Every structure is written in C-alpha cells, then in structure tokens.
Amino acid sequence: MTERRARPDGEIRAAGAVVWRGEESAPEIALVHRPRHGDWSLPKGKLKPGEHVVAGALREVAEETGAAVVLGRPLPAARYPVDGRPKRVDYWVARAVAEGEPSAADEVDEVAWLPLEDAWRRLTYAWDAELVRTLAGAPLVTAPLVLVRHGTAGSRDRWEGDDDLRPLDGAGRAQAEALAGVLAAWRPAELVSSPSLRCVQTLRPYAERAGVEIRCEPLLSEGGYDPGPSLAVASAVLESGGSAALCSHGKVLPELISALTGAPEEVRLGKGAFLVLHRAGGRIVASERHPV
Numbered sequence: 001m002t003e004r005r006a007r008p009d010g011e012i013r014a015a016g017a018v019v020w021r022g023e024e025s026a027p028e029i030a031l032v033h034r035p036r037h038g039d040w041s042l043p044k045g046k047l048k049p050g051e052h053v054v055a056g057a058l059r060e061v062a063e064e065t066g067a068a069v070v071l072g073r074p075l076p077a078a079r080y081p082v083d084g085r086p087k088r089v090d091y092w093v094a095r096a097v098a099e100g101e102p103s104a105a106d107e108v109d110e111v112a113w114l115p116l117e118d119a120w121r122r123l124t125y126a127w128d129a130e131l132v133r134t135l136a137g138a139p140l141v142t143a144p145l146v147l148v149r150h151g152t153a154g155s156r157d158r159w160e161g162d163d164d165l166r167p168l169d170g171a172g173r174a175q176a177e178a179l180a181g182v183l184a185a186w187r188p189a190e191l192v193s194s195p196s197l198r199c200v201q202t203l204r205p206y207a208e209r210a211g212v213e214i215r216c217e218p219l220l221s222e223g224g225y226d227p228g229p230s231l232a233v234a235s236a237v238l239e240s241g242g243s244a245a246l247c248s249h250g251k252v253l254p255e256l257i258s259a260l261t262g263a264p265e266e267v268r269l270g271k272g273a274f275l276v277l278h279r280a281g282g283r284i285v286a287s288e289r290h291p292v
Helices: 053-065 116-122 126-137 170-183 197-210 227-238 253-261
Strands: 012-023 026-034 039-041 044-046 068-082 085-098 110-115 143-149 190-193 214-216 244-248 274-280 283-290
Touching: 012 053, 012 068, 012 126, 026 053, 026 116, 026 126, 044 053, 053 068, 053 085, 053 170, 068 126, 068 283, 110 116, 116 126, 143 227, 143 253, 170 197, 190 197, 190 227, 197 214, 197 244, 227 244, 227 253, 253 274, 253 283
Parallel strands: 012 085, 143 244, 190 214, 190 244
Antiparallel strands: 012 026, 012 044, 026 039, 026 110, 068 085, 143 274, 274 283
C-alpha cells in the first residue's frame, strides 16, 4: 500500500505524474522541457504551503502541460537530496482528458507527446525514465474506489441529540472542502454514504461541485452495519467498473477494507482521511492512503 504521510521536518515535498493520452495499448507520454535546467522531465513541482499532495500533482500537471487529468494508480516516489535536505516527489499515472496551453511559461518552453519508448529515451533523469518503463507491465486505466472516513464532528459524549444528526464541526467542514478538491483527481461519478449527517456533509462539497447525487446506504452506518450485507454493498460499488467514493465511520471501515482487500491487518483511517483502491482486470492492483 502506498501511504502519503505528513512531511518530516525539513523534507521538501513535490508531486507530479506520468501523463498519457491516446490508446492504452499505444500511449503517448507528456514530457516537458525546462530551459533553466536544460532538461527533459516529467511534469512535477514543489507543493505550496499546506497544499495536499494530490492537489499539488493536479496543479503542477496543468501548469506545465496544459492538460486536465484523471489520476490512476500511484507510482513509486523519487527521493533524493537537494542542498542537504531530503526531497520526495510523489507520482501517479494520469490520463489526459483535456488539453490546453501550459501556464508555467517561465518554467517550461516545450511540451512533447512521445511514444513510450521514445519518451524514456529522451528523459534526462534515470528515475523519470524508470517510471515510464514500468508502465509497460501494468494497467494504465484503473477504476478507483475512494473510501472516506467522515471529518471531525465534535464530541459524541457532548452531543445531546440523535447521534446520526451530529454535524461536522468547523475543522470537519474544512476537511470536507479540502476533500472536494482532492476527489476531483479521480472524478467519482458515484457517491455512496452512511445516512449519518457527518458522513453526508463530508461528501457534499464535492457532490455540489461535480453535480453528483449522494446515495445514502443504511448498511454503511454504525447502527445499520451488518458484515455480510454491508460488504455486499461496498463490493458492488468496487466492482461497478466506474469511479466511486464511499463515506462511512471509523467503526465500520476497517472491517470493510480488510474484507475488500484481503489484508490480514486492519487499516484504520483518521477522521477525514481516505484510502483509494485501484481495480483493473477484476482485481485490486494498487492502493494508497492519505490524510486530508
């Protein structure tokens, strides 16, 4: 499992993608030429302060290539020192769904779309070339299921009403807004939630921006959870073949995730955090876990 944790002190964080277009059997890869460095590189760049790594990847790709993308499976991160400080660059496979002009004209003066073999031969850096070479042996197109734990919602003990009506608090609402920008990386067209207000509110900002309805499923709630039927609901969403997001509770998700993935150890998500399962060819081929 790929896990994107908070950055250690002093670590420089950056993000980018191996962006492709065309047919999956014969993709063209986007390379950018940076005149200041005199190199050919994959689109990538440093995160802004407080920026989520996924949002940073989308922004850097758009700025350097002009392409709007949908992220696929995560790729290995590159790690190397810069002026005595550690640097980490997180990468994804990314499919171009629209093309435009780069906005980072001061950083990039040319974008080249090249066949796979030509791309890895032109790249200046060995770690970039290795990422491109790995594409040949794994699927480019995957169907993601984003499993989200609801954002923070104050104290259960201090809430006097029906717990299903306990809303997100201020921090939770901020998490939901941040999540909306991050979910755009996978563009889920199906949203499924526990009926609990805090779960629905966690998905609502994305739903409103994307124009997607939220389907409430009682089997994903704390009171309605039933291992077999609840797993059937989550499995149906995973196997639907489309991009989807599912929001539930800290008492429900670990067992569901273990059952979906076959993982022997429970995966526990912090409030507002999420796990992405990437499926292709009838199986899960990658997963990644993120805080918000």
